[in-house]
Amino acid sequence: xxxxxxxxxxxxxxxxxxxxxxxxxxxxxxxxxxxxxxxxxxxxxxxxxxxxxxxxxxxxxxxxxxxxxxxxxxxxxxxxxxxxxxxxxxxxxxxxxxxxxxxxxxxxxxxxxxxxxxxxxxxxxxxxxxxxxxxxxxxxxxxxxxxxxxxxxxxxxxxxxxxxxxxxxxxxxxxxxxxxxxxxxxxxxxxxxxxxxxxxxxxxxxxxxxxxxxxxxxxxxxxxxxxxxxxxxxxxxxxxxxxxxxxxxxxxxxxxxxxxxxxxxxxxxxxxxxxxxxxxxxxxxxxxxxxxxxxxxxxxxxxxxxxxxxxxxxxxxxxxxxxxxxxxxxxxxxxxxxxxxxxxxxxxxxxxxxxxxxxxxxxxxxxxxxxxxxxxxxxx
Ligand code: ZN
Numbered sequence: 001x002x003x004x005x006x007x008x009x010x011x012x013x014x015x016x017x018x019x020x021x022x023x024x025x026x027x028x029x030x031x032x033x034x035x036x037x038x039x040x041x042x043x044x045x046x047x048x049x050x051x052x053x054x055x056x057x058x059x060x061x062x063x064x065x066x067x068x069x070x071x072x073x074x075x076x077x078x079x080x081x082x083x084x085x086x087x088x089x090x091x092x093x094x095x096x097x098x099x100x101x102x103x104x105x106x107x108x109x110x111x112x113x114x115x116x117x118x119x120x121x122x123x124x125x126x127x128x129x130x131x132x133x134x135x136x137x138x139x140x141x142x143x144x145x146x147x148x149x150x151x152x153x154x155x156x157x158x159x160x161x162x163x164x165x166x167x168x169x170x171x172x173x174x175x176x177x178x179x180x181x182x183x184x185x186x187x188x189x190x191x192x193x194x195x196x197x198x199x200x201x202x203x204x205x206x207x208x209x210x211x212x213x214x215x216x217x218x219x220x221x222x223x224x225x226x227x228x229x230x231x232x233x234x235x236x237x238x239x240x241x242x243x244x245x246x247x248x249x250x251x252x253x254x255x256x257x258x259x260x261x262x263x264x265x266x267x268x269x270x271x272x273x274x275x276x277x278x279x280x281x282x283x284x285x286x287x288x289x290x291x292x293x294x295x296x297x298x299x300x301x302x303x304x305x306x307x308x309x310x311x312x313x314x315x316x317x318x319x320x321x322x323x324x325x326x327x328x329x330x331x332x333x334x335x336x337x338x339x340x341x342x343x344x345x346x347x348x349x350x351x352x353x354x355x356x357x358x359x360x361x362x363x364x365x366x367x368x369x370x371x372x373x374x375x376x377x378x379x380x
Pocket of ligand 1: 154155156157158159160161162211212213214215216217218219
């Protein structure tokens, strides 16, 4: 399969475009490439599908967020996050699809919104699991073992739900459609009712002898252990999709996916905002006055920085590229260091004397702002 194009590029918009801009761009594309306007044009059809897919993701705040963080890996157009069971493959599964009907003020023939066959193959449920990791683990990436209790395919019957040596057969009552229709005559006319077949429960298949282990369900509840590779640079609320680790599919459909939601513990000293790191560093008065070479403790390394003479308390400096690696772009954030003059609180007699001597050496003019401040007066 060809490399997937960026969804923003597909719609010809910039990242960060507003909801309205996304909608407008999509409408333009959909109008241009709509199959009714381009009969038999394969390329237009592809473009139309591509635009639909891009819009389905970018118009859904949750999916958009995941796409912005992880690109195509974060969103699977064939699965609705958190509840994939009902979302079959193809157009029927797109969350934003109804919007298209709204936009054009009517249906397009041909694309059947939500009429996926109930008893056809369906993707298994997606699962979500939260894990908490250390601050440094988030920065460097890590491998974690998680335990997960979920439905897994029954080994005894290989997911068939039938006792060994037996097989399902097509439901005779509904002929395998899972639905029965009845016609009722009323004073207002003839009505056709379509209901779920009660002989097979809508599956279209009947099990004569259920599997002794799963009782016909095809899956059993089990606790499994998974090793998860967490990429460097993840942050709280990052989501790592693990394909195929959700619950088993139905009627031969693919397994759902597992979404690992990351929670990062705070650090004692460091703070993080996006890919940037923040640190407050205590320095002494003489270092602030005279300037000094200081060492900034980083992760797995130490950075040198030269404080300029006359550095004020509360001022910041930036160490470019010493932040966190962005897992999507591979670019590094910056490290911002704020300096704070630490004032000694426990002084020996000798130290007190030294400070007094220093104070006497300085004149009022050494502290111009303090001098000015001392003259302030606020009259009524
Ligand atoms: Zn079984």
